[in-house]
Amino acid sequence: MSAAAAPLPDRLGGAPDGKRSLRLWLRLLTCATTIEQTISQRLRDDFGSTLPRFDMLSALDRAGEAGLTMGDVSRMLMVSNGNVTGLARRLKADGLIEHLPGADRRVQRVRLTADGRARFAAMARAHEHWIETLLAGLTGAEAEDLTALLEQTKRSLRSAIHEESQP
Amino acid sequence: MSAAAAPLPDRLGGAPDGKRSLRLWLRLLTCATTIEQTISQRLRDDFGSTLPRFDMLSALDRAGEAGLTMGDVSRMLMVSNGNVTGLARRLKADGLIEHLPGADRRVQRVRLTADGRARFAAMARAHEHWIETLLAGLTGAEAEDLTALLEQTKRSLRSAIHEESQP
DNA sequence: AGAATACATTTCATACTTAAAATATGTCAG
DNA sequence: CTGACATATTTTAAGTATGAAATGTATTCT
Numbered sequence: 001m002s003a004a005a006a007p008l009p010d011r012l013g014g015a016p017d018g019k020r021s022l023r024l025w026l027r028l029l030t031c032a033t034t035i036e037q038t039i040s041q042r043l044r045d046d047f048g049s050t051l052p053r054f055d056m057l058s059a060l061d062r063a064g065e066a067g068l069t070m071g072d073v074s075r076m077l078m079v080s081n082g083n084v085t086g087l088a089r090r091l092k093a094d095g096l097i098e099h100l101p102g103a104d105r106r107v108q109r110v111r112l113t114a115d116g117r118a119r120f121a122a123m124a125r126a127h128e129h130w131i132e133t134l135l136a137g138l139t140g141a142e143a144e145d146l147t148a149l150l151e152q153t154k155r156s157l158r159s160a161i162h163e164e165s166q167p
Numbered sequence: 168m169s170a171a172a173a174p175l176p177d178r179l180g181g182a183p184d185g186k187r188s189l190r191l192w193l194r195l196l197t198c199a200t201t202i203e204q205t206i207s208q209r210l211r212d213d214f215g216s217t218l219p220r221f222d223m224l225s226a227l228d229r230a231g232e233a234g235l236t237m238g239d240v241s242r243m244l245m246v247s248n249g250n251v252t253g254l255a256r257r258l259k260a261d262g263l264i265e266h267l268p269g270a271d272r273r274v275q276r277v278r279l280t281a282d283g284r285a286r287f288a289a290m291a292r293a294h295e296h297w298i299e300t301l302l303a304g305l306t307g308a309e310a311e312d313l314t315a316l317l318e319q320t321k322r323s324l325r326s327a328i329h330e331e332s333q334p
Numbered sequence: 335a336g337a338a339t340a341c342a343t344t345t346c347a348t349a350c351t352t353a354a355a356a357t358a359t360g361t362c363a364g
Numbered sequence: 365c366t367g368a369c370a371t372a373t374t375t376t377a378a379g380t381a382t383g384a385a386a387t388g389t390a391t392t393c394t
Contacts, residue, residue, distance in 0.1 A: 015303040016310035018295045024310050025202060025298050027317035032199035033245055034324045035192060044383090052350065070373060078200055080352055085374055087350080106359045106372040128185045131192050136182040137323025142316060143183035143191050149305075149313040150194035156304025157201050211353090219380060237343060247382055252344055254380080273342045273389045 039130055047123050052079075053096075054127065056087050057120040060097060060112045067100050067111030091116070202301060209297055214290050219246075220263075221294065223254050224287040227264060227279045234267050234278025258283070 016024065036051065043049045059076045060068060068076075074084045088110055091097045096116035100109040112120065135143065183191065203218065210216045226243045227235060235243075241251045255277055258264045263283035267276040279287065302310065 014307055016299070016305060016307050018299045020307070020310055020314075021299045021302040022295055024302060024314045024317070027314055027321065028195070028199055028202070031317055031320050031324065032195055034321070034328075035195070037245065038324075038328060040382090050349075071371090074373095078204070079350090081373060082353085082375075083351055090349080104360070104372085108373065128189055132183070132185045132188045134324055134327045135188040135191060135320070137326055138183060138316075138319060140181055140183050140187070142319060143187055145312065146316040146320065147187075147191045147194055149309060149316065150191070150198055152305060152309060153198050153302070153313065154194065154201070157198065157205075157301055159304055160301045161201075161205060207352090217379075238341095241343095246380090248343060249345075249383085250381055257379080271342085271390070275343065 035131070035134060038134065039127065042126070042130055043123065046126060047119075049123065052077075052083075052087055053091060054120075054123055056084070056091065057096065057112065057116060058124065060110065061117065061120050061124070063111065065111060067109050069107045069109050071107070073110075096120075202298070205301065206294065206297055209293070210290065213293060214286075216290065219244075219250075219254055220258060221287075221290055223251070223258060224263065224279065224283060225291065227277065228284065228287050228291070230278065232278060234276045236274045236276050238274070240277075263287075 040051045043051060043054055055077050056073060059073055063072075070081065070084050070088065073088075074081050077084070088097065088108075092099070092110075095113060096119060097110045098113050100111060102109050138146070207218045210218060210221055222244050223240060226240055230239075237248065237251050237255065240255075241248050244251070255264065255275075259266070259277075262280060263286060264277045265280050267278060269276050305313070
């Protein structure tokens with residue numbers, strides 16, 4: 001190691017320090033929370049629905065006729081099993097999803113009803129438009145850069161979390 | 168408008184389109200959720216606490232001896248008034264916060280107790296370390312870029328949300 | 335002063351969320 | 365076949381979150 005190291009005030013080569021990381025996390029959280037609350041309120045106002053319901057309908061919409069098991073939904077939405085149970089009960093009460101018979105009687109497979117599919121399509125259209133409007137203050141290049149950096153962040157999180165489990 | 172417009176497949180100059188925005192939002196949400204769940208679990212395991220509690224203690228720690236009103240906390244944490252009432256009740260039951268007498272009997276002013284301040288300091292130290300570790304996969308330059316882009320995103324959100332209110 | 339109004343907070347009903355315990359079903363070794 | 369284990373889900377208890385109604389307190393107008 002060189003004795004006369006460069007007296008650079010920044011650490012552009014290495015990982016960010018604690019304060020820098022904290023500032024980054026705070027910004028990230030603020031953006032996510034603001035978008036979530038905006039979407040949440042509009043789903044309520046315009047469709048009498050909620051974000052968790054929308055997320056579950058979205059997963060089921062992608063899954064098509066075969067539907068998903070409770071466990072599938074739990075993993076995809078990153079929420080607990082018990083959470084999915086209640087969510088599914090309410091969506092079924094509203095006639096948006098239905099149960100499918102299956103061989104293994106432990107698993108509950110659900111899929112969208114025709115009504116559920118139609119209602120989700122309308123919500124998804126509005127949702128995409130809301131997001132587009134919210135992010136309209138970014139240029140296309142900024143959005144690309146941001147997406148790439150978030151992908152890199154995702155990798156960092158994965159590696160940091162998985163290293164904990166490995167001794 | 169020019170008849171022979173450039174046949175560019177991207178729109179680097181303009182705002183991102185719907186699909187691009189959606190992809191960006193999904194990445195942002197995944198990162199935020201992953202960090203939140205990790206921190207949440209560690210607060211539970213190591214301190215028997217939660218993220219909402221930590222956030223309220225953090226706001227009160229910054230406020231110092233004078234403390235904050237319920238409304239202050241509600242605005243800072245971007246949560247409803249009713250939420251703050253319950254949160255404060257539980258933190259007080261744990262001896263982490265205390266009420267202050269005030270002139271206006273409508274306002275409830277609260278601040279950290281000595282115990283609350285000490286407990287928060289320990290949590291904050293761990294919290295900073297966790298965040299630093301989670302983001303260690305980014306270089307300092309990437310973290311700077313990401314922070315700046317999130318600041319730009321924040322501006323975009325503010326302008327999009329405020330324009331709705333103005334006819 | 336008294337009425338109207340504005341303000342800060344709490345209460346209420348409901349929904350969402352989790353971790354842990356309980357339930358029910360399937361699989362497999364002996 | 366039967367007992368042990370594994371798997372998928374539901375139930376339970378507690379906390380977190382919201383919007384709307386209710387409560388209590390200040391301010392202002394006349």
